[in-house]
Amino acid sequence: MVKSVYIHIPFCQQICHYCDFTKFFYNEQLVDDYLTALENEMRTYIPAGKQSMKTIFVGGGTPTALNHKQLEKLLKMIDNHFDVHTCEEYSFEANPGDLDVEKIKLLKSYGVQRISMGVQVFDDEMLEYIGRLHKIKDVYDNIDSLTRYGFENISIDLIYSLPNQTMEHFQKTLQEALSFDLPHYSAYSLQIEPKTIFYQRYKQGKLPKPPEETEAAMYQHLMKEMEKHGKIQYEISNFAEPGFESKHNLTYWNNEHYYGMGAGAHGYLPGKRIVNLRPLPAYVKQANLDGKPVLHTEPIGRKEEIEEEMFLGLRKRTGVSKEMFRNKFDLEADEIYADALSTLKSRKWVVDEGGFIKLTSAGLLFGNEVFQEFLLEDDVTELPR
Template sequence: MIQSVYIHIPFCQHICHYCDFTKFFYNEQLATEYLEALSNEVNVQVSGEKNPVKTIFIGGGTPTALTHLQLKKLLSLISDKFDVWNCEEYTIEANPGDFDEEKAKLLREYGINRVSLGVQVFDDVMLKELGRAHRIEDVYKTVDLLKQQGLNNISLDMIYSLPNQTAEHFERTVKEALSFDLPHYSAYSLQIEPKTIFYNRYKKGKLHRPAQEEEVKMYEILKKNMKQAGLKQYEISNFAKPGFESKHNLTYWNNDYYYGFGAGASGYLPGKRTQNIRPLPAYIKQAMDDGKPVLRIDTIGLKEKIEEELFLGLRKLSGINKNDFQSKFGFSHDLLYSNEIMHLKQKGWLIEDVETIHLTEEGILFGNEAFEYFLLEDNDLEAIALTKK
């Protein structure tokens, strides 16, 4: 069964200086054409109506940049195709300041039960430098408006290690975010991605990022304050009150299957990963022609599936469940990784107990280096095949 659905809405009223997601300046006519193409893609790829799924996530871009009528059309499409009322988690991404009462009511009426707000930082000057359109007061107004409509499952997203940011400055952002007493928070270190405004500044030596030691200090501040506020860290960048962990994101980290619809969207189906066409005119044309606007399909064999199981699963603080691995692949993880696990334990990056293997706090800081130990050679699987004969 396909667990989850991701739907990409690529339109923004403003383009943030750090963002490398598939996004375009909002244009009403283009957005209308896009929704028609998206509808055709979904209907071609998924037959029937009211299909059961565990989670739905509308991301962007900025989905709430759509007009009220366009947003209603989008939500109607999703409601017709998927059983939203029995869906465990139905999330939409939004920017503070994008809502009026009418839009907030629309979300509730169509079954959305979770909103992820891109707050980034509680500093108006820094928000402007990031290219964000909202200001601090918009966060307060938006959270209040959502709660008035009964939308209490709200997540605030933050970014740290911003240009000219100090650890003390970031701690003020964390404390103000926690003052909302929301059930979920995410915080990500700024990544300088190609084809962004920040990347161009960085190449010219005009973007001054905090030193690595300062970034580590910010991460420690984040963890400390979240723990003090009663929020449990369940993934490298995510914290939640019990029961409010993001079920949709856990689909990714558990390496489960999901649809990906829209320009630039990725999907994971049995045996393959797909990526859609990114340029908007090309996506619209192909989606309208045959409903299959796929740019590339990568075959996921056993080797790739095992590697991804480790890379993604170790992002969770709970790590990899040994019994689950055995059930999924038919053999113990020890047959492939006993030496690697022993080495990582000696480095102090990994802990192994009766049921799980998971990264230590130090291991999380060196996560990408730790993940490299779990890359496989083709002959590793050949050896497994021989032992099973």
């Protein structure tokens, strides 16, 4: 049974220079058309009644870029198809400055429990440079309003290793972020992705990104400060007070199934991954035609399931449970990965303790290299179930 759903709202008031997600400039008529198409897709997956969900995550883009009428229509659509009252975690992404009091009241009244805010950096000049519209003051105003109207589960996202960013600059941002004493924080190193403004500047030699050793030092400082402030690192880029870990994101890292709805959304259903059409006109046309705006479906075989169990599970600080791996695949992880584990242990990048395979503090700095070691030979499909 699929117990999680991701719903993509691809509209923004401004396109950030680093973002490669499916996104479009906000246009009132385009949003209206999109919501109609999105509801048709919802009906395809949930044809009748309200389906019980463990987690619902509405991301973007910027879901809170919608006007009040459109936001309420979206919330009603979700409420019509999913039992939000029994949902363990119902999250909305938001940009500082988008959340006026009326939108906050709407979110609260329709059962939204968690707000994830894209703050990125506490520096107005840097915010403008990376293409953000909000100011630091907006963060303070929005968090104050959210708290006043009963939102306790608030997370903020940060980005480090930004162009021209020094260690001292990042330390100041992190200190200001932690001064809110929120229950959850996410922090990501800037990735230069194709088809972004930053990528074009990078290709032209006009993007002065900090050296790798500075980036590593920022990450180590991040881990140290989060621990000092009682925010436990439960995943490579995520920190939380106990009980406030993102249940929806844990769906991904636990390699569990979820619906993906909206333009460019990815879903993971038994035996397959589904990738939706990205271009807005194509998505709207196909969703209105048959409710199935699918670009392609990728079969997920036993080999891929096993690999992803390791790739995703190792992102968690608790690592991969060998017992759960055995129950799921009827295989011993430390047998089929004996060579990989031997290599990684010798480098002190992973440990095997207490029934779990997990990254060490050093291994966290070399995550991608670690994950590559868990690619399997094709003949794994011949292994017994």
